[in-house]
Amino acid sequence: MSSATQWQKLGHGTYELGESPFWHPQEQRLYWVDIPGKKLLRAAVDSAAVESWDMPSEPGCIAPAASGGLVIALRHGVFRARVWGGALALIATLPYDTGTVRANDGKCDALGRFWVGTIDEPKASRAAELFSIDCRAGAALVQRQAGDALTANGLAWSPDGQTLYWADTPNHVLHAWDFDLAANALSAHRLHLQFTPKPAGWTYADRSYQGRPDGAAVDVSGNYWVSMFEGRRVCCFAPDGSLLQELVTPAQCPTMPCFGGADFKTLYLTTARHGRSAAELAQFADSGAVFFTRVEVPGLPVNFFAD
8 A cells, every 4th residue: 555656855955844835826836944943934936045034932823814915823822923934923822821732734724714733841740732823803702622632733624624634643632523614513433543553662663553643735626645754754644544544754753744835736745853863863874855746636726814
């Protein structure tokens, strides 16, 4: 079921921990973040040049805004930037201790609410949560949607918007809920996928470990594409949870896929090099780069933030 994949590298650089990629269809650009590098990045894919924008704290996730610019979840708050490189305006703070918790994976729903998951950095108290931020009526309405996790990841919706997926990476689990878009309400929680835990004493040379669920994207058929961190693969699961395909990746630690290009059949993939061993980086020298490949089924386009 694994398939040989022809990956290409975007640009020439590598980054510490790439995350939150999205394809901007109007600009024909790819955006992403480097979390420990405290940078936002973007590139026109027909150019080797990558633009970088320094942030005051770690950016967990970003999304494009319908009225222009970006919405950005930093460690210390959710901010609005009207233009690239412009002023950051605080629109919301989330109720967590920024000393041990920061923003992580997130994106917008079909009505333009920005959903932000968090990470419990000490991995001690299951303090990671999932919040939605609704700015359509002006002042931000922040709602806690889920919690009791270690690392929020894998946020995605089915094409009809009626199923929400959310992963807890260290616990090797993918959750699912029924989602009422109009009411902004989750119900009927279930365990969608449980992955095999990481073996004690694991090293990157042990190919038996499948990895754990990190960032994800959904295609027009409702298939869930998830990066398996430390597993050197992106897995494509059908809506019923059956494994359809595995793409072997050119880095041990893929972090998040997204779909882009004119036909949304280009799969972009961020990866990580932060904290990896010298031996692993010697074998996977491009760890931390952004890669792309072609796929058969187009993906869903990014949802824009509404304010």
